[in-house]
Each structure stands twice: as C-alpha cells, then as structure tokens.
Amino acid sequence: MNHEVTFLPTGKKTVIRAGTTVLEAARKAGVHIPTRCAGKASCLMCKITINSEDSGISMPTTAEEYKLGPLLASGTRLSCQARVMGKAAVIVPEDPLKAAVRRQLERQAEEDLW
Ligand code: FES
Known part of the structure; x- marks a missing residue:
C-alpha cells in the first residue's frame, strides 16, 4: 500500500x-x-518533527527512545528510523547554516530601514 508524505514548510x-x-x-x-x-x-542529524496526534508514522524505535529521550514527547523523531505507515506530514527543520544566513540578512534589512 502506498501513502502520501508531505514535507513542511516547503510543501x-x-x-x-x-x-x-x-x-x-x-x-x-x-x-x-x-x-x-x-x-x-x-x-542525530536527521531529526524531524511530527504531529503525533494524527501522524501516519510508526511508533518510535528502541534506538529513538534511547537517543531522543524526552524529545519524543514534543514530536521529534529520527527520519532514518521513523517509517511511513499512513498519510503523513513531517516538519523538516531549517538547515542551521541557512538559518544563520537568513537571520543575518533580516538584521541587515532592519538596519537598512533606519
Ligand atoms: S541518526 Fe544519523 S541518519 Fe539518522
């Protein structure tokens, strides 16, 4: 059986x-x-976030429970361990380098307004 997976925020x-x-x-x-x-x-570089209430994602593996601990409760999962079991949407965090560049550009734009 096939399932659709949506990756956010790109869609x-x-x-x-x-x-x-x-x-x-x-x-x-x-x-x-x-x-x-x-x-x-x-x-632990492949972290994603899921909405655990309506997720079509498998239950956490033993490896995820060991590695993520309390982060599991907030919906954090390892994408290499989590399996698609139904229609699902997952949130992929922004790349840290891209995030740093984006923040710098936003600061620069704010300074340019003054
Ligand atoms: S923890 Fe390394 S790829 Fe998932």
Missing part, C-alpha cells in the same frame, strides 16, 4: 510504499535532510 510531497523510512521518502521528494551515519541512528 513538497511524494507517494511511497508503506514501511519506507521518512529519510528515504525525503530523498524521493527532493527534500534534503542531513545525515552522517547513513541511517544508523547515531549522528
């Missing part, structure tokens, strides 16, 4: 087979999620 979507990891779905959708451990749940 990019893909349709993938049930049981596919969110990381694999992101790659298919052309959404970049950084990784260093090739999906072994050790680098």
Whole structure:
C-alpha cells in the first residue's frame, strides 16, 4: 500500500510504499535532510518533527527512545528510523547554516530601514 508524505514548510510531497523510512521518502521528494551515519541512528542529524496526534508514522524505535529521550514527547523523531505507515506530514527543520544566513540578512534589512 502506498501513502502520501508531505514535507513542511516547503510543501513538497511524494507517494511511497508503506514501511519506507521518512529519510528515504525525503530523498524521493527532493527534500534534503542531513545525515552522517547513513541511517544508523547515531549522528542525530536527521531529526524531524511530527504531529503525533494524527501522524501516519510508526511508533518510535528502541534506538529513538534511547537517543531522543524526552524529545519524543514534543514530536521529534529520527527520519532514518521513523517509517511511513499512513498519510503523513513531517516538519523538516531549517538547515542551521541557512538559518544563520537568513537571520543575518533580516538584521541587515532592519538596519537598512533606519
Ligand atoms: S541518519 Fe544519523 S541518526 Fe539518522
């Protein structure tokens, strides 16, 4: 069975087979999620956020429970471990470097107004 996954904030979507990891779905959708451990749940770079109430995402794995601890309660998951089990929407955090550049440009724009 196939399911649609939407990646926010871009709104990019893909349709993938049930049981596919969110990381694999992101790659298919052309959404970049950084990784260093090739999906072994050790680098913690592939974090995403889900709305746990209506998520079509699998329950957390033992590795996620160990690595994320209390972050799980706020919807943080590892995209390399979380699997798509139904229609789902996931939030991909902004790349830290892009976020820093964006903040700098916003500060510069505010200064230019004065
Ligand atoms: S890819 Fe490294 S923890 Fe998910």
